[in-house]
Amino acid sequence: MKKQVTIGFILLGLSASLLLMDACKKKDTAPVNTFNPTYISLKIPAGWPTPPLDIYANNRLTEEGFQLGKKLFYDGRLSKDGNFPCASCHQQFAAFATYDHDFSHGFNNAFTFRNAPVTFNMAWMPLLHWDGGVNHIEVQPLGPITAPNEMAETMDSVLYKLKAANEYKTMFKSAFGDEEINSQRMLKALAQFMGSIISANSKYDKVKRGEDNFTPVELSGYNIFKAKCDACHKEPLFTDNSFRNNGLALNSLSDRGRMRITGNRNDSLKFKVPTLRNISLTFPYMHDGRIYSLGQVIDHYRTGIITSQPTLDPLLVNRIALTNAEKNDLVYFLYTLTDTEFTSNPRFAQ
Numbered sequence: 001m002k003k004q005v006t007i008g009f010i011l012l013g014l015s016a017s018l019l020l021m022d023a024c025k026k027k028d029t030a031p032v033n034t035f036n037p038t039y040i041s042l043k044i045p046a047g048w049p050t051p052p053l054d055i056y057a058n059n060r061l062t063e064e065g066f067q068l069g070k071k072l073f074y075d076g077r078l079s080k081d082g083n084f085p086c087a088s089c090h091q092q093f094a095a096f097a098t099y100d101h102d103f104s105h106g107f108n109n110a111f112t113f114r115n116a117p118v119t120f121n122m123a124w125m126p127l128l129h130w131d132g133g134v135n136h137i138e139v140q141p142l143g144p145i146t147a148p149n150e151m152a153e154t155m156d157s158v159l160y161k162l163k164a165a166n167e168y169k170t171m172f173k174s175a176f177g178d179e180e181i182n183s184q185r186m187l188k189a190l191a192q193f194m195g196s197i198i199s200a201n202s203k204y205d206k207v208k209r210g211e212d213n214f215t216p217v218e219l220s221g222y223n224i225f226k227a228k229c230d231a232c233h234k235e236p237l238f239t240d241n242s243f244r245n246n247g248l249a250l251n252s253l254s255d256r257g258r259m260r261i262t263g264n265r266n267d268s269l270k271f272k273v274p275t276l277r278n279i280s281l282t283f284p285y286m287h288d289g290r291i292y293s294l295g296q297v298i299d300h301y302r303t304g305i306i307t308s309q310p311t312l313d314p315l316l317v318n319r320i321a322l323t324n325a326e327k328n329d330l331v332y333f334l335y336t337l338t339d340t341e342f343t344s345n346p347r348f349a350q
Contacts, residue, residue, distance in 0.1 A: 035177035038063040042123060045200035047208065048236050051123040055137050055195050059188045064175040069193025071171065072186060074350040077161045078141075079151035080107050086141065086190075087350065089116045089150075093343050095278035096120050096197065102289025107152035113253050115289035118282060120197045120342070121275065124237055130271045130287045132243055133261045138191045155183050162186070197348055199277055200236075203336040208236070214336065221333025224326050229276075231315055238276035238337065244313040245269040247305030251288050268311050280338045294334055298327050 040061050044050065059065075073090075076082040089104040089112070090096040098104045098116040106112060114130050128134040134143065144150040145158065162168045162181050169179040176185050204222075206212035214222060225233075234240045243258045250256070250269065258267035271287045285291045291300065301320040305312070322330065342348075 037065070037175065040066070042196065043198065045198065045205070045236070048200070049124070052126045052241075053123075053136075055123050055191065059138065059191060061192055061196070062175060064171070065189050065192040066196055067193075068168075068171045068175045069189035069191065070348070070350075071168075072190050073193050077165075078145055078153060078158050080153045080157075083107075084151050086119075086144070089144070090119045092345075092348055093281075095199065095281045095339075095343060097282040099281075100283065102284050104150075106150040107148065110149035110152075112147075112150060113255065114287050115284065117272075118275065118278065119194050120199045121237060121277070122197070123195045125241060127241065127272070131258050131261050132272060137195050138187045140194075141187060141190050159183060159186070199339040199342040201341045202277065202339040204333075205236075205339070207336070215332070217329050217332045218336055219333075220326075221329035221331070222336075224322070224330045225333055228320050228322065228330075232273045232313075233276050239273045242273050243267065243270040244273055245309060245311045246271075246301075247307065247309060247312055247316055247319075248286060248290070248300070249306060251290065253288070255288065257287065266311060269309060270311060276334060277337050278339055278343070280335050281343065294331050295327065298322065298330060302327070 040063050042051075042056065042061060072078065073086045076085045076088075078085060079088075084105075084107060089098050091099055093099065096119040102115055103111040103113065104116045117128075117130060122128070122137055125137075126135070128137065128140050129143075134140045142155075145153055145155070159181060168181060172181050172185060173179045175189060203212055203214075203218075207214055232240055232242065232244060245257075245268070248269070256268045258270040258272075259265065261267075279285075279294065283292055283294075285294075285297050291297050301316070302322050303319065305316050305319045307317055307319070
């Protein structure tokens with residue numbers, strides 16, 4: 001009887017030892033989570049307001065996500081024929097707008113139906129596009145990617161091409177922890193890149209920081225700007241992000257702006273107030289690129305506003321009175337908003 005009990009204890013001990021060894025083996029062979037991205041933060045320039053939305057609340061900003069977004073931004077594979085990456089309409093040297101074109105070129109010799117808006121300082125834009133039809137940066141690329149007159153692609157096809165590229169498997173893993181490539185991750189990466197593009201180092205900014213001084217003409221222009229233009233183009237963003245009718249005639253495309261989104265007649269001919277930052281680089285001007293020079297833009301506000309439009313912004317019912325000398329000084333000031341460091345910054349370049 002004692003022998004049986006002893007043997008039983010021995011067998012029980014062996015079983016326990018084997019189970020412990022097996023558990024140790026499983027622990028040793030369990031996959032190790034090596035996901036360790038480099039977290040970065042959105043740098044808010046001194047004196048600027050906090051962005052109205054936390055665009056990275058559910059998309060924590062990382063260096064790996066930024067770099068993936070940059071690669072996607074410059075990759076023609078996001079378009080049907082490979083010729084139209086995001087960067088084809090948003091060119092860095094043109095402050096991420098389209099240089100010298102009223103409408104941008106798209107797939108199969110088509111054109112966009114509005115002038116390409118700038119894609120910088122987007123973290124401070126609660127609504128995107130000229131009509132405010134997009135309310136978050138993460139979904140913004142869906143429109144141009146799938147529009148038949150722009151990139152003309154489908155999300156399924158884009159993902160198929162990305163999944164076939166080994167470099168993307170590596171980059172998605174670095175940015176998100178594994179090699180899965182899906183539309184949500186792609187859009188989050190693009191948002192990390194585009195939302196991090198900030199322009200805040202023009203001569204105007206240096207003057208505000210005490211690093212430079214306006215010339216007498218520029219200073220005169222700045223004072224004119226504050227008296228005549230600041231109500232809509234508020235510093236330091238040089239836009240209030242509102243939608244206003246500035247008295248332009250309805251164009252040949254019958255584009256009524258914000259009304260296209262809201263269906264409200266009171267929004268007819270209202271378009272987003274654009275930022276004036278880098279305005280010397282983003283011609284032609286207005287939502288349809290109908291005006292090619294800053295002087296002509298100012299002349300529109302002096303004499304060209306159609307004051308009989310029912311939805312005209314109340315601030316413009318008497319147009320804006322400016323002498324020729326004031327016009328000249330104002331142009332000189334607007335040129336101080338050009339940020340050449342930003343337009344040549346290798347961090348944003350392909």
